[in-house]
Amino acid sequence: MNDLRVLVVDDEPLAAEGHASYVQRVPGFEVAGVTGTVQETLRMLRGHEVDLVLLDLNLPDGNGLDIVRRIRAAGGTVDILPITAAREARLVRNAVALGVIGYLLKPFTFNDLRERLEAYQRFRLQLASDEVTTQRGVDAVFRDLRRPVEAPSVAPKGLVNEVLDEVIAALRASAPEGMSASEVAHGLDTSRVTARRYLQYLADQGRAIRSQRTGGSGRPEVIFTWHE
Incomplete structure (x- = not known):
């Protein structure tokens, strides 16, 4: 499978740069672009192939979920992972109703995002295979995609x-x-x-x-x- 293309959407340049650098560190993923507004994101999606959008919900010209609504209304199937500080139950419920693949709260660590990206990668591989033909197979796909992230218990090798x-x-x-x-x-x-x-x-x-x-x-x- 080719590298999965990720669009990073965040209006804070430093945060966007950090998220993009995280994506680039995960094997099997590449950054398709970085945007900071609703309109810029919609233009990017119309002109480029994107598999996954890391979507901030608080953008200067609208709510990030407006992007998802317009994508779905146009028949787009790009996958969405909100990465946001917004914790309101209403926003989470609306995001789930629009078919997001998860919901990652800021601040998060590289390991938080890496585990979700790796789960998404397995999700895509499983859907591209013949394995999802039973209820057990379907349950396994969604269980892996939505499983909680486990924090590492030890520091990486080489640190004293x-x-x-x-x-x-x-x-x-x-x-x-x-x-x-x-x-x-x-x-x-x-x-x-x-x-x-x-x-x-x-x-x-x-x-x-x-x-x-x-x-x-x-x-x-x-x-x-x-x-x-």
Whole structure:
């Protein structure tokens, strides 16, 4: 099966960039594009092949579900995964009625999205096979697609617990300003590459938030702020 094409829809550039980078890290997926409004998204869908839309619901020119309604009214079958901070039961109910494949609340981690993308990939593979011919097969398809995400219990191989604790302590102490990888590296007497690896791990787990520090004449600097 060819890589599944994902459209990222979010009006916050930093969030959209982060979601797109998550998608690119999952084998079997590619980013078809990034949009930030209802109208821009509809134009993108009319002109490009897209398998899955990661859809923010709060857009500057309308609700993201307006996009889904217009797609369905036109006979479109692209799959939709809302990724939003909107927690109202009414929105969840409306999203389900429009046939979304899930509902992912912000903030979420890379592992949260990765597991849902991998489940969606299996879903597509199963529907393309001859396996879904019995009730048991149908139940298995939907059970895998909608199963809860399990948080990892251990840090990935290669991270040292003592160093991770030091990075966490540094981030805690720097709140709410946050720290860059260079600042963490200087404080812990380690390399910037090593510090960045630990910081990115914490961001992937949702324990730190990436943002940009602007100012001065140089390029904006990525900083990490403790989230728990």
